Amino acid sequence: MELAAEAAKLAYAAAGSPLPVATTVERAYLRRAVGLPEGARRALLLMAAAGSADLAAIHRAGDVLGLQAPDVHAAEATTGLVVERGGRLEFVHPLARAAVYHAAPPADRREAHRALAAVATDPDDADRRAWHLAAAATGRDAAAATALEAAGRRARERAAHASAAAAFEEAARLSEPGEARMARLLAAAENAWMAGNGGQAIKLLEAARRLDPGGGLRLDIDDLAGHIALRQGAVREGFRMQVATAQAVQRTDRLKAIRILVDAALAAYGAGYPAEILPATEQALKLLRPDDPADVAACVHVAYGALAILAGRGSEGPRHLRASVDLFRSISVASWDPLLFACAGTAGNFLREAETGRELLSQALSGAREYAPAAALPTVLFMIGRDAATTERWAEARGYYEEGARLARDTTQFIWLACILTGLAWLDALEGRDEECRSHAAEGRALSERYGLSFFTAWSLTALAELDLGLGRPEAAIVHLVGCQALLAEMQVLDPDLAPAPLLVDAYLRVGRVDDARTEARDYQQLAEAKGQPFALARAARVRGLLAADDEFEAEFEAALRHHDGTPDTFERARTQLCYGERLRRARRRVQARRQLRAALAAFDRLGARPWAARALTELIASGESARVRDDNSRHSLTPQELQVALALAEGRTTREAAAKLYLSPKTIEYHLRNVYDKLEIRSREELASMLRAAG
Secondary structure, X not given: OHHHHHHHHHHHHHHOOOOOOOOHHHHHHHHOOOOOOHHHHHHHHHHHHHOOEEHHHHHHHHHHHOOOHHHHHHHHOOOOOEEEEOOEEEEOOHHHHHHHHHHOOHHHHHHHHHHHHHHOOOHHHHHHHHHHHHHHOOOOOHHHHXXXXXXXXXXXXXXXXXXXXXXXHHHHHOOOOOHHHHHHHHHHHHHHHHOOOHHHHHHXXXXXXXXXXXXXXHHHHHHXXXXXXXXXXXXXHHHHHHHHHHHHXXXXXXXXXHHHHHHHHHHHHHHOOHHHHHHHHHHHHHHOOOOOOHHHHHHHHHHHHHHHHHOOOOOHHHHHHXXXXXXXXXXXXXXXXXXXXXXXXXXXXXHOOOOOOHHHHHHHHHHHHHHOOHHHHHHHHHHHHHHHHOOOOHHHHHHHHHHHHHHHHHOOOHHHHHHHHHHHHHHHHHHOOHHHHHHHHHHHHHHHHHHOOHHHHHHHHHHHHHHHHHOOOHHHHHHHHHHHHHHHHHHOOOOOOOOOHHHHHHHHHHOOOHHHHXXXXXXXXXXXHHHOOHHHHHHHHHHHHHXXXXXXXXXXXXXXXXXXXXXXXXXXXXXXXXXXXXXXXXXXXXHHHHHHHHHHHHHHXXXXXXXXXXXXXXXXXXXXXOOOOOOOHHHHOOOHHHHHHHHHHHOOOOHHHHHHHHOOXXXXXXXXXXHHHHHHOOOOHHHHHHHHHHOO
């Protein structure tokens, strides 16, 4: 990116007037060139235009300009301006280079760049040659624009999206108004978005749209504009734009239309109202043919399956998600694009099964770190964080969530920021972090209400209810749960995994509202049976166990535990064991109660679910057993970002590689690594990797 950014500045500078030497330091550097012969000053400008360049290249470019060898040697010997390092000439400071370059007349700067372009004949210098051609141009220049477009394609192929955006944008500036310029602006916008610069992408799209009112490129512009609008919060507008684009495209490019529909549906579900979004996935399913590529088919099955689950279409949704899992197994992760990463994470999360789809989540994370652009990471990090939060990896979940929130803010993807914040609030609630839960829920809800993301508003209410239930405030929990239930009903979200009924039954029973609890249980049972997935069936059986007679509850709780065997959710299983133990103790079956309560306490303690561990401990003591909560500060000794850094380095990455993958500076990586070493009392990366492997 340094070459592209620097060269772009020089291209504009070369085309304009001499820039003022603005700082005292620059003027001081420039005084060191006073008294040089004209040829030496031109050679010095040549070095400034080249940046860091090998001596041979400078001499060849000097020959093109008609400079003599003594001129170049005099420039090389300028005290305090340039220095030779390993056969390359470099300025002693960027301001020294800037002073020399900016003080020269524009015509001289362009002449220097033309000479440098002329001698950059090695294929490895193609990008540098393209930027020198751009800096030498005085206006529209087809040759320079073509060279920069090629440089942009090469940068895109190596996932250097910021460099690609700069190259395509400069190529567009040098192009005549028309289709080629429009295509280059669109390519610049695509790469700017993938690099995480949504503001730049939108400006480039607006510039492209002004060039031509119609045509295929206009549809591509509308597609990308809708894609960005969806993620920045204009959900309904972006969804409508992408669906309209897909309808226009499907006559000429059926596969592209399918992908647009899938992309729109998966990004729009945060607005709720799945019945309004589902037709887009049904259309994609109709367009799909048996011989279509596996990646396209997998995306369609994920989108339709997820929306069918939210809309309450029974077992139909899970069936399509399982079909997608089989298709994903035939697709190399190296070929996944941002849409496939999102689909893989969605499939694993929506199934919520112990086995099926689990590998997709780990593939999505490792693949995204390796291949995905910045714009794709918030989605994947949320999916992985959500999965970790439903297993025993709560510290990892917090790390992924917080990294995802940071990247979502940086890339202005407000729908994923709202989603991640409400996920954090839920995790805070289960850990008993009162202030953090309320803060995250409030910010997540504010974003959700600002952008019409009713789905995540419901999540924030569930998080607050979980907090109140854990801290023994069932009346307050009921208020949040009833509000959540009303909102889900308004949106017609009928997924039993999201329904607050199991929590409401628990809360109602704690305040003596048995009839209300029975009504909730009856309605929930129908949803769970229709879906037929182990997570929903386990919660339904637990609810039945809470309400069953003394001679019937044991069978219901045992059924719930069997269903939990098919899910990865450690916390929900422990909650069932706690409820089971409570009923057994109240039925005076203390020995059996202790077995369930011990298991619940151990799980809550392992997770760090402090309020729930305290509740299980109280019940266990009431059963006649002495027990205590484990005091293990090391469980939470690493901050989320320290854990992210530790995991990245333990995988064998260098400091710079870890910095690139986590979008942090190498100095920040080293700072966190020192803290990790101090907290874990280790002194090498080998020890770190060994310790993390031992901890799972």
